[in-house]
Amino acid sequence: MTEIVSTNKPRPQSAARTIxxxxxxxxxITICAKLRVPSWPVPMTLHTLAVMTLAVGFGPRLATATFLTYLAVGAAGLPVFSGSPERGIGLAYLMGPTGGYLAGYLAASWVTGTLALGRRTLGRTLAMLAGLAVTYLAGLAWLALFVPLRDVMALGFMPFIGGDLVNIAMVATGALVLPARLAARLGR
Known part of the structure; x- marks a missing residue:
């Protein structure tokens, strides 16, 4: 009996391509952070658009690694965050009012990427909403350290939810088809 062994294994992504x-x-992410509407204590940015696009396009591991790298670059002092350097840089920025949202986006990269795997539009949309919920939970909890509890929703949720839902709708409906397809091609 002759056994045929297939050598057509999927090749892992090269290190250079991953980097x-x-x-x-x-x-x-940096471009999306820099496109902002100044507001206090948290600026309005396109972070949600970036995180959701990458999570759906890259999948959980690469999306999370990308956002973690973004955080590391910012923590090292490069002005990648919204409003940096004027609002602070490095760890000082991460410890400020937006730090919880940034941590939430890191978690959302994993949650969204995992839940979106193999899903169609509705499933990806629900995955992005779950990721957004994680972002807001972390962001609002952290923001409560900087503003009175009675003001947390008014300052950290109400001004942002409409724009975040529009961002998710754009990713879900394919308004970002090219970036999502590029992300999918690069990430997989």
């Missing part, structure tokens, strides 16, 4: 993908993802 390039993560670097491009960090640039994308």
């Amino acid at each position: 390039a993908t993560i670097a491009l993802g960090v640039v994308f």
Whole structure:
């Protein structure tokens, strides 16, 4: 009896390609962070758009690695965060009012990417909403350390939820087809 052994195994992504993908993802997140509407204590940015696009396009591991790299680059002092350097840089920025949202986006990268795997539009949309909920839970809990509890929803949720839902709708409906397809091609 002759046994045929297949050598057509999927090749793992090369290290150079992974690094390039993560670097491009960090640039994308940074651009989305810099496109902002100044507000206090948390600026309005396109972070949600970036995180959800990458989570759906890259999957959980690469999306999380990309956002973690973004946080590390910012913690090291590079001005990648919204409003940096004028609102602070490095660890000082991460310890400020937006730190909880940034931690929430890190968790959302994993949650959204995991829940979106193999799903169609509705499933990806629900995955993004779950990721957004994680972001808000972390962000609002952290923000409560900086503003009176009675003001947390008014300052950290109400001004942002409408825009975040529009961002999710854009990713879900394919308004970002090219970035999502590029992310999928690079990430997988």
